[in-house]
Amino acid sequence: MKASLLKEEFKTNKYDEMLKDLYEDASLVDYQKDRYANALDKFIELYGDENVSIYSAAGRSEISGNHTDHQHGCVLAGSINLDAIGVVARQDDVINVVSDSFNIAPIHLNDLDKKDEEEGTSEGLIRGVVSKLKELGYNIGGFKAFITSDVLVGAGLSSSAAFETIIGTIIDGLYNDMSIDMVTIAKVGQYAENVYFGKPCGLMDQCACAVGGLISIDFKDTEHPVVNHVDVDFSKYDHSLCIVDTKGSHADLTDAYGAIPAEMKDVAHYFGKEFLREVDEKEFFDHLADVRDAVKNDREILRAIHFFKENARVPQIVEALNNDDFDLFKKLIKESGNSSYKFLQNVYADFDYKHQAVSAGLALSEIVLGDHGVSRVHGGGFAGTIQAFVENDFVPEYKKEIEKLFGEGSCHVLKVRKLGGCKVVEE
Template sequence: MDIVSPEHHQASGFIDHCRVSVPGRTEVAGNHQDHQGGCVIASAVDRRIVCDAYVDAGSRIRVRSYGHGECSINLADPNCWTSRASERNTTVSLVRGMAAQLMQQGVELQGCTLDIHSDIPPGAGLSSSAAFELCVGAALAAIGGWRIIAHRDGVSLEDDIREKRLTPLHLSQMALHAERAFFGKPCGIMDQIACAFGGVILMDFANRVNPAISKVVLPPSCDGYTYLLVSCGSGHEDATSSFASVAQDMQDAADAFGVAQLRDISMGQYVNDIGRVRAEYGDLVALRGLAFFEEFRLVQRRVEALRRDDAQSFVYLTNRSSIVSAEHLQNVGFPGDHEDAMVTLALCQRVLAELTVPVDGTLCGSARIHGGGFGGTIQVVVPNDKVEPFVERIESLLGTGACMLVKLGAPGIRVESAAA
């Protein structure tokens, strides 16, 4: 992971200004796996949020996000660190949540202004909220005299806190708490870790709060493909309750077996006794529980495909994942008249079929719902020689600018400059 710390940034002592940037992320494989102990391949992307933090004489943390307005919290308020129901699903809740977490770890917060710019499109499934949380947290810590350092295995949180150090994992855990307890979204920690660590990584969430993280090297065969996101025409900013229902349904399926998470039983055990889930919680819960096992297996097979340098198999298995999302997880769209994501997915698959040389009917690329689902974007992997005709055809159907080319493997949190 690539973190650039200012040379003059000492282990203690405030600084007047710093610049922090954090990338967005894309979930390459592993839909709704993190909250049930599964595995995810994720990558930081070449879209970033940048924060210039300036210390000022006031008692407020003021955030000015260009294009998204301004908010602030008052450090002099004795109840400053308490989550507020009136702030649920708002930007200020994330600022308050990160400030509260930092204060609890001993960071001495100062009045400051955070000027934020971002080219991560909101509602596109690139985890703009996770990137925002991390950017705010890293900036507040840095101007408070704390160092942001690379993660090291075997070093305890207590040791780092004593030396006024924070790692990407520490910040990710704080951001998770801010999003769950203050913003009100029952998410897992996958988004935060992917943005914070950067690169392409495999996360194993057998321990959901402290997952095993390993680097993924994309083999040469992947160089023959381009990664695109196709806009559905509607974001998923208002889909918090739908995200929550997926997580809750999967947890209900685990509860039916008396386990903490679905990872704790085998697919065979689940399938052989799926009737108890149907009887107690209904068919949608049963299907979403089954989706966990199907996707978990598909992630393992895609990891194996990358290890043997077989991008074609990776693409094929990703199309299988798309079917699991649509049929089992049912997170592509909202049933009824607003099926933007489902229509976009169908059109992407149709165009890929048009571009495929008919040999065995296997699509030349893949298309699946991206991230948590319910709108946002469709993730499409296209052979390099098919990118131009794919984009031309899709944008003739969905409008100019519907396709966004995304590059994988961007660096994670960066403290890019500071002035004493």
């Protein structure tokens, strides 16, 4: 369908029910209708009024399994109702993408080799995704697209993974009839980010963005991660997922992030293993004094303790949800957050102890929420965001109080959505 006609259909309410279902919130329908219409207008401005299709890839929120994936552990994550959407038309031999206000250089399909100068760029991510899909034997082809995203950048919601996922999903939809397994799309995104973009990320972000819903992932075999849907209607618990941007800077935190897997691996190496998942927990505690003496770094010991306890906690949380025991779920989430704070120690950087925005946010959240919810550090930590599960009726009070500290608009009230990477509207 022509982009202009599709825009009129959005304005005449044809897609209201679809938008309500996709974004899990009736109050967002008007916002999304305007967003899709504006994206169609932008496509027409860029490329003309052509036949188009529309794709979406969700952002994600890690719920449990904080810093376990890089040790081949278990995680629980959910796709959220912030996403990247792409208005797309086919073309031959070249990929043209404009992403919000960023003009991305054309990617020619006869030149998919890695380019060092594209590390850290959107061009690198696109080229990497398409190259890997071709290597795996899938059909590839050109397209022109306008992509816009409301996934918060730098907030631990995986804006880059959503971008990788939507590129893979577009190729899937245009040239493979949506036949590619979404875990494969996730692996392709991780490959692009690791090899072409130059960032050594794990697979959790891409899996959660691509697969959709609430999922548990076991990374014991990273080539074949076990991904299971947690078949729970999260909305029935009458709680909202709040992500609070504490406005802390991620600058100069590369070493702090990098130290976590390095220190965990250092403990694993004492036992002749590469990753803590390979170490027997009982053996670790039986030899705790010897390990401490060998590594001469108590933080390494504490971070290893976090891994063992957090990795065991993930299936407990899944079981609580499967049993509809939301009170136990919240209790375990609180335990997970406490472990991150005390043992993993990723709430603030020790070299910058005067700036503890996440700590302040967690302290205020605990005071304000009382029995109305729980909060924890979100994602990588040190700066950025906190996560809170808040009773729906109490959300306005929590939002009001937390925004006194971090400013208007800092508390984002989200829902877990069912779909990850998907085709929204057919060509």
